Amino acid sequence: MADFPRYNGLFDLIDNDGESDEFFSALPAYVKDMIGQRAEDIRSKEELFAYADNLLRGDH
Numbered sequence: 550m551a552d553f554p555r556y557n558g559l560f561d562l563i564d565n566d567g568e569s570d571e572f573f574s575a576l577p578a579y580v581k582d583m584i585g586q587r588a589e590d591i592r593s594k595e596e597l598f599a600y601a602d603n604l605l606r607g608d609h
Contacts, residue, residue, distance in 0.1 A: 553595055559588035562597060569594045572601070580604045 556562040
């Protein structure tokens with residue numbers, strides 16, 4: 550299993566990872582709002598991408 554960088558929440562992640570920042574910026578407002586409610590739980594790019602994918606598919 551790969552060892553992915555871990556961050557201190559969503560805002561640390563998007564401040565330090567350009568790909569995550571671009572991805573988050575392109576999301577619909579409702580998805581950004583829902584992710585923001587769990588910002589402290591998002592500690593890697595993979596977690597951000599997976600959670601956004603679940604929300605976009607309707608798996609809240």
